[in-house]
Amino acid sequence: MLDISPGTKIDTMLSKLGQALASGDIDAAVNLFQADCYWRDLVTFTWNLKTLEGHEQIRDMLESQLSAAKPSNFVQDTKEAASEAGGVTDGWFEFETGVARGYGHIRLKDGLIWTLLTTMTELKGHEEPKGFRRPMGAEHGHDRDRKTWKEKREIEAAELGYSVQPEVVIIGGGQGGIALGARLRQLGVPTIIIEKNERPGDSWRKRYKSLCLHDPVWYDHLPYIPFPENWPVFTPKDKVGDWLEMYTKVMELNYWGSTTAKSVQYDETTGEWTVIVERDGKEVVLRPKQLVLATGMSGKANVPKFDGQDVFKGEQQHSSQHPGPDAYAGKKVVVIGSNNSAHDICAALWEAGADVTMLQRSSTHIVKSDSLMEIGLGDLYSERAVQGGMTTRKADLIFASLPYRIMHEFQIPIYDKIREKDADFYAALEKAGFMLDFGDDDSGLFMKYLRRGSGYYIDVGACDLVIDGSIKLKSGVDVSHLTENAVVLKDGTELPADLVVYATGYGSMNGWAADLISREVADKVGKCWGLGSNTTKDPGPWEGEQRNMWKPTQQEALWFHGGNLHQSRHYSQYLSLQLKARQVGIDTPVYGMTKPQHLS
Numbered sequence: 218m219l220d221i222s223p224g225t226k227i228d229t230m231l232s233k234l235g236q237a238l239a240s241g242d243i244d245a246a247v248n249l250f251q252a253d254c255y256w257r258d259l260v261t262f263t264w265n266l267k268t269l270e271g272h273e274q275i276r277d278m279l280e281s282q283l284s285a286a287k288p289s290n291f292v293q294d295t296k297e298a299a300s301e302a303g304g305v306t307d308g309w310f311e312f313e314t315g316v317a318r319g320y321g322h323i324r325l326k327d328g329l330i331w332t333l334l335t336t337m338t339e340l341k342g343h344e345e346p347k348g349f350r351r352p353m354g355a356e357h358g359h360d361r362d363r364k365t366w367k368e369k370r371e372i373e374a375a376e377l378g379y380s381v382q383p384e385v386v387i388i389g390g391g392q393g394g395i396a397l398g399a400r401l402r403q404l405g406v407p408t409i410i411i412e413k414n415e416r417p418g419d420s421w422r423k424r425y426k427s428l429c430l431h432d433p434v435w436y437d438h439l440p441y442i443p444f445p446e447n448w449p450v451f452t453p454k455d456k457v458g459d460w461l462e463m464y465t466k467v468m469e470l471n472y473w474g475s476t477t478a479k480s481v482q483y484d485e486t487t488g489e490w491t492v493i494v495e496r497d498g499k500e501v502v503l504r505p506k507q508l509v510l511a512t513g514m515s516g517k518a519n520v521p522k523f524d525g526q527d528v529f530k531g532e533q534q535h536s537s538q539h540p541g542p543d544a545y546a547g548k549k550v551v552v553i554g555s556n557n558s559a560h561d562i563c564a565a566l567w568e569a570g571a572d573v574t575m576l577q578r579s580s581t582h583i584v585k586s587d588s589l590m591e592i593g594l595g596d597l598y599s600e601r602a603v604q605g606g607m608t609t610r611k612a613d614l615i616f617a618s619l620p621y622r623i624m625h626e627f628q629i630p631i632y633d634k635i636r637e638k639d640a641d642f643y644a645a646l647e648k649a650g651f652m653l654d655f656g657d658d659d660s661g662l663f664m665k666y667l668r669r670g671s672g673y674y675i676d677v678g679a680c681d682l683v684i685d686g687s688i689k690l691k692s693g694v695d696v697s698h699l700t701e702n703a704v705v706l707k708d709g710t711e712l713p714a715d716l717v718v719y720a721t722g723y724g725s726m727n728g729w730a731a732d733l734i735s736r737e738v739a740d741k742v743g744k745c746w747g748l749g750s751n752t753t754k755d756p757g758p759w760e761g762e763q764r765n766m767w768k769p770t771q772q773e774a775l776w777f778h779g780g781n782l783h784q785s786r787h788y789s790q791y792l793s794l795q796l797k798a799r800q801v802g803i804d805t806p807v808y809g810m811t812k813p814q815h816l817s
């Protein structure tokens with residue numbers, strides 16, 4: 218029998234899928250999928266971020282959305298070769314809906330669709346001004362009322378928020394607000410970014426002195442302007458700050474620094490938010506149609522309550538307030554927590570000559586940075602990947618194409634390999650008394666991040682200090698109380714301290730909605746983040762996407778944006794398109810809204 222090429226298999230399937238969808242034959246479309254199948258749709262069919270699992274969910278979605286979506290033109294992207302390995306054929310394709318153009322990825326098993334990813338790339342008639350649509354910049358010809366680019370920017374900046382209302386207000390001008398703001402700017406959606414710090418990048422600058430990005434540069438690009446080829450692998454925090462400041466300026470964002478959002482209310486009848494902000498000491502009232510909270514998923518500090526915190530005479534700081542080690546040489550410091558911030562802070566304090574004890578209350582996942590880069594990220598985000606032709610866009614889409622339900626199955630072997638490679642290191646850590654885990658199902662760092670956003674340290678050196686005892690470790694025991702000068706543990710151990718650092722993480726982003734809007738709205742929306750995997754700190758029910766992030770919430774016109782640089786880059790695309798569609802009045806029938814789960 219003649220071998221059929223992967224490209225032909227993909228072509229045949231796309232043609233069948235296109236025909237079934239175009240003719241409204243839902244049975245035929247569903248039957249093209251394996252029984253065990255996944256369709257992840259990022260906005261094109263569902264106006265939501267949604268993973269459909271199995272025939273029944275796909276059928277239900279198509280019954281609800283197909284006639285409005287009007288999909289057509291499923292064509293293989295021949296610039297990306299289809300391939301075959303381990304009985305799975307995969308390929309890339311373009312397609313359209315009635316109002317948008319999309320791009321997708323497909324995996325076939327036994328001649329049927331196993332995974333399908335459909336993503337929105339642009340809205341027809343509202344394309345970004347790029348390529349052949351690039352703006353001229355100069356206006357050739359003659360005009361006595363000519364305004365320069367600078368004059369126009371100044372007029373816009375003076376009017377927006379005062380005589381002209383923005384369509385969107387983004388509260389929070391960290392990298393999340395900035396990346397989304399850049400996309401909205403390109404889509405022509407008038408937007409103001411509200412940031413209480415003075416300058417873009419300050420949210421990084423204000424973090425502890427020793428911080429460098431934990432993720433490597435290939436993972437961290439912002440939309441439109443990738444880091445140059447000579448950018449360091451792990452960007453120091455002040456350098457990220459400067460990059461964000463430059464980016465905000467050249468992307469022409471309306472960024473209101475030194476401005477604090479004080480209170481926010483939604484008027485159901487006018488469909489408008491009232492956002493009261495204090496800008497340089499003066500109150501300004503903004504009335505956008507859409508509100509995005511980009512206030513940071515690592516922003517609402519969790520500080521545990523212990524008896525005696527009021528009598529302790531030394532300093533107490535949450536990790537987000539820790540300035541760095543300089544003032545603590547020769548001092549005794551207890552750092553409560555054993556994740557990324559705890560390790561970074563302990564190592565820097567030790568370098569500065571402090572006497573540091575790390576208090577580990579529960580087990581932590583540790584992965585060495587070089588192992589993570591080589592085995593965990595290397596195929597998609599590395600110099601090796603770039604040299605092999607991998608682009609950031611393609612890497613993001615490959616990552617997005619793996620359904621969350623089965624993602625751990627791809628991750629477990631990676632961490633098995635890492636455990637084997639670094640067996641001596643892990644044994645030494647355990648010998649030092651450190652409690653290790655690899656996640657509830659041994660699926661490691663990414664799954665922990667997606668499920669709970671915490672519980673790990675990417676080792677860049679602090680573990681050696683724990684292993685050799687330079688950073689003292691107390692593990693498996695909780696704090697009982699504080700005295701005037703010590704932290705007392707439940708086993709009776711007394712740890713003398715001049716400084717206590719609470720490296721105890723952050724709360725859910727809907728807490729920001731409670732602070733700024735109301736408890737009622739925060740509860741209506743429910744918890745942000747997590748997949749509902751029923752693993753530690755990610756309670757069910759299964760959601761299959763990250764709760765409330767980048768997609769419609771139970772509160773009309775309220776959106777949450779955030780996450781690491783990769784997520785912020787990738788998902789800002791879908792959020793910006795959802796906001797643009799609403800601005801221009803495109804019908805956006807949302808499929809599959811879920812009930813709010815867990816209040817914080």
Ligand SMILES: Cc1cc2nc3c(=O)[nH]c(=O)nc-3n(C[C@H](O)[C@H](O)[C@H](O)COP(=O)(O)OP(=O)(O)OC[C@H]3O[C@@H](n4cnc5c(N)ncnc54)[C@H](O)[C@@H]3O)c2cc1C
Pocket residue numbers: 388389390391392393394395411412413414419420421424428429430431432476477478479511512513514515516557558778779780781782783
């Ligand atoms: C120690 C540490 C290390 C990290 N390392 C990495 C890493 O290596 N790679 C990575 O991708 N991510 C990393 N992260 C995660 C990191 O938090 C995010 O990538 C990034 O900061 C998220 O950006 P953001 O814009 O969502 O939130 P933030 O950077 O937290 O920005 C939110 C902004 O909202 C502002 N704000 C809040 N309330 C108001 C208000 N009422 N009015 C006006 N402004 C307000 C704040 O001032 C802040 O600037 C790290 C986080 C921490 C804490």
